[in-house]
Amino acid sequence: MKKIKNNLIFTERVIERSLGKVPVNKELINIHNRKRGNTFNSFLYITAFLSVFGIIGIILRIMNGFDDMSAWSYYVTACMFIFTTFMGAPMVSMATKVARGNWRRPISRMSEIFCISGIAGLIFFTPILWVLPSLEDGRKTLWFFDPGKVPAYSPHIWSTLALLGFVLTALTLLWLNARPDFAILRDKSKGKSKIYSFLAYGWVGSTHQWGSLRDRVSVLGIFYFMLLLTVNYFFASDFLMALIPGWVDSLYPVTLSHNAIQGGVAILTIAVFIMWKWGGYQNFIGLDQLWGLGKLLFGISLLWFWFFISSLMVLWYGKKPNERDVLQLLMFGKYLPIFLFTFFFVCIIPFFALTLDSIRKSYYGPPIIALSVLIGNFLDRFRHYGSAYSLDRTIDDATHRFASLPDIAIPNMVDLMVIFGAVSMPLFFILIISKYVPVISLWENREYLLYGSHEKYYKTEVLVEGKPY
Amino acid sequence: MANKSVLGLFIDENEAGDALSSLRKAKYQDNEFEVMTGTPYPHGTFGEAHPKLRLHRFPIFGAVIGFTVALIITVGTQLAYPLVTGGKPVLSIPPMLVIFYEMTLLFSVIVTVFGALFESRLPKIFMGAYDERIMTEGYIGVVVTVPIDRISKAEEILKKSGAESTKRGWEEERILKKSGAKSTKRG
Secondary structure, eight states, X not given: OOOBTTBOOXXXXXXXXXHTTOOTTHHHHHHHHSOOOHHHHHHHHHHHHHHHHHHHHHHHHXXXXXXXXXXXXXXXXXXXXXXXXXXXXXXXXXXXXHTTOGGGHHHHHHHHHGGGHHHHHHHHHTTHHHHSOOGGGOOOOSSOOBTTTBOTTHHHHHHHHHHHHHHHHHHHHHHHHHHHHHHHHHHHTTTOOHHHHHHHTTOOOBHHHHHHHHHHHHHHHHHHHHHHHHHHHHHHHTTTGGGSTTOOOTTHHHHHHHHHHHHHHHHHHHHHHHHHHTSSOTTTOOHHHHHXXXXXXXXXXXXXXXXXXXXXXXXXXXXXXXXXXXXXXIIISTTHHHHHHHHIIIIIHHHHHHHSXXXXXXXXXXXXXXXXXXXXXXXXXXIIIIHHHHOOOOBOTTTSSBSOOOOOOOOOHHHHHHHHHHHHHHHHHHHHHTTTSOSSOHHHHHHHHHHEEEEEETTEEEEEEOOOO | OOEEEEEEEEXXXXXXXXXXXXXXXXXXXXXXXXXXXXXXXXXXXXXXXXXXXXXXXXXXXXXXXXXXXXXXXXXXXXXXXXXOOTTOOSSOHHHHHHHHHHHHHHHHHHHHHHHHXXXXXXXXXXXXXXXXXXXXXXXXXXXXEEEGGGHHHHHHHHXXXXXXXXXXXXXXXXXXXXXXXXXXXXX
């Protein structure tokens, strides 16, 4: 068996095992079916408790009313954090599947499991529909509005529809991808497990079923990406930019989508590390996976700077009073410390740390950097949504500038409940679902056994991988 | 005459491929037999016919409906409530594009989800001949579904081709159980 720096990479291990005539995936199924330990249960209870805490926070926030938008600044920040981290993670699976990258096989299911976070996102998003003012306030918007004729709630209606489509696609993708695994677990239990019989519902592994699985995963994967862009477009334009007079930037909606993918890669890196370190999957996750995610994170973090500087240039050289106000509000005014920390956590640290081989190509480096990205991502959301929802949009007639800029809001108890709830609820759903959905795809790893083998190449041995049409 | 199914279980890919060739020689049609595997083999591994998938039709169908609905909503609204905005024509394309895009996408998604269920043969109430070892142990199954008078010959071909065991579909098992006979699992 070949070793790389004392650590075996995934592919060699699995192939070695398959050649050993051990029934494929037996170990994976055993790990999935094992009784969960105290650590897992403790995390489950903690996240459940904090989720309940979060729901109480939502109720308390609703009871305080929707009129004072500044009271909702942390709430909106927390909700957007769900969509720009947890809901970005499935993109890793979709993109690498389309690109037919074999290194993704052990992590693609974990990436897909993040789709379940959409339910938490929907729960947190719903009250925001009442926070977002109608178009009757006269703000600039993409939508038509005419009092008494065209409804004043176009942003609410279209963003809700897009979001429902997004979550529906996410859940469908998760189920469709996991269906062959449900069939394996159904048959392993000799049909005794009713939940797997129901979830696998009719899967027999016929050529037709495998063919349609391939097709629908690619079609729905593309839709997922399109909806990710669409939803973030609405979150950027209707729920943020329209609330800051003078902020006209055609790049920011795409920036938010990019931030979602960056956050998604970061949170997936941490999840994969946890699976490797404490989840019992050390034999199935190797350096290849964390290294690959580290490379992705590196590239995406570099892109953050590109988006940032491109948007900055427009406002910086525009110099109109309202454009200077936007810069003061988001970057150089009272939110300067938040901006600096964001820049540091989301761009500087990942860039300089992941440049180093010793960090990028390691087990511990990428997850630590990913943690930095997540902190930066939250601060970035707060910098934008926190300032937008706290802003008094009164314009001084003499200077044509904002009458006042908001201070950085200090979170109160309800805000903290909501923030912890928003982070915990998706985690709770993920932990719960991981008891039923194998966190490493059984069928995708099996498939790899057909296409990968070690071959002698002169005086060394190489891994030969097939990629059938 | 009602169709019945028989399943042959193979360990070797070549033998499963041979079974398909033998079935064709014995005048069984491509739509009368199917290969079942626990892992997605590349198309044509066993010489099986390429499955005719209709999944790509669903998103296109959904997109057409979505686009049409979007067109009706936007054009209808603007004609019903003519509003001149920024000196532009009442029916101008750019403001409609967002609605076109979203409705086209949403309808494509919804129809694709239903299409995926349909393509997956859901709800599949009658499983036909099936063996759990296909998914759990990696056996390759060749299932032949034909009228009952041709089932024995198909079973014979499967056995001759090297099937480790054969198994009749559950429909027949149920009939035999009713009449007090034992399971038809053979091999």
